[in-house]
Amino acid sequence: MMFRKTLYIFLLIMLSYTSLISMTIVVTINPYYLILKDMVKDRARILLLIEPGKNPHLYSPTIEDVKNLMKGDLIVANGLNLETFISPELSKLKKKGLNVLYLSDFIPRGELMGEKDRPNPHIWMDPVFLYRYIVPAILKELKRIDPKNSDFYERNAIDLIERLKKFDRFCREKMEKMKCKSILTAHPSLVYFARRYGIKVTSLFSGHGKQVTVKETMNVIRSIRKGEICAIFSEKGINSKAMEVIASETGLEIGTLDPLGCEANGILELFEKNLKELIRFGG
Structure with missing residues (x-):
């Protein structure tokens, strides 16, 4: 009897947790996983495609990776040829109507570095890019796909932006010295x-x-x-x-x-x- 009661409570907890999850988000690299984790918390399932420590420039997708991409209500990628070997799959999925968000699309061309036809792709390493362009772009897409949680995502995005701005000020002081x-x-x-x-x-x-x-x-x-x-x-x-x-x-x-x-x-x-x-x- 006690076992059944415990099992019933466990199932209720799991059902309650599952009901909070509104969508599945697939991200290509770890920095965007870290950002999305702060923004969606328990409201979405986040799948990281390229594990930390693996080189995204050289990474070749497995069959399991392609299956995970197909599960995504939203796919978040960097672009600018960072995910070279995954790009063909992402292009196919985008043509099929899946939501693929290339975050580099939101950085003004004049602010990119490197060669004109091959800009440097490491845009996430600029905190100002994150709070000025990238986090707002992600927020807009989250609100579009999952409008019922819009306020939740917006609060988390505002909090993250404020913390990034605080780090930016702190970093300027430290780097000047x-x-x-x-x-x-x-x-x-x-x-x-x-x-x-x-x-x-x-x-x-x-x-x-x-x-x-x-x-x-x-x-x-x-x-x-x-x-x-x-x-x-x-x-x-x-x-x-x-x-x-x-x-x-x-x-x-x-x-x-x-x-x-x-x-x-x-x-x-x-x-x-x-x-x-x-x-x-x-x-």
Whole structure:
């Protein structure tokens, strides 16, 4: 009798929880998972396609990934050729009428960096982009698809925007005091952040799958010895052997950046951890 009563209560709780879930959202990369988690909380099921630590530039979708994409009431992607091998599937789904939201579409073209026909895709690394363009774009789509929870999503979005603005102010103060204003990174994932906060960034790898030449490595070493670069950073998920050679030749210690937030529980924590690492090695 006691078992049946317990089972009945458990089923009621599960039914109540399930009834709160209004939709399924599929996100391609972890930073957008962290943002959506703050915005929808228990009102939607969020599926992360590319797990933290896996390279979105090189990731090839599995059959299970395609099935998960088909489950989405909303698919949130970065665009700008970040999800190179998933793009064909996303294009097919969009033609079939599924809701695919490319967040890079909401960044003004004049504010993008990189080559004109191939802009740098790491737009989530600029907190101002997030609170000015990306969070509002997500909010608008959530309200369109799930109007009954509009007020809930709006409250959470406003809260997130305020916290991002607070971090932006805090980050400006900290970066102004940082002694090192010219850094080397393994991969050009920090360019938007660096531009926003007054840092010059040189990237060791310009693209994925490309090896750094001996000449390029020696040029970087010479720049460091001349004092043109004063801190170096590898990146989670990126081969760091070339960076280790540079560190050995110059005596600089290697910091580690985490633009995908592999160890972050929220988007603010992603920024805070990277800022802490920059200050730790850049003074």
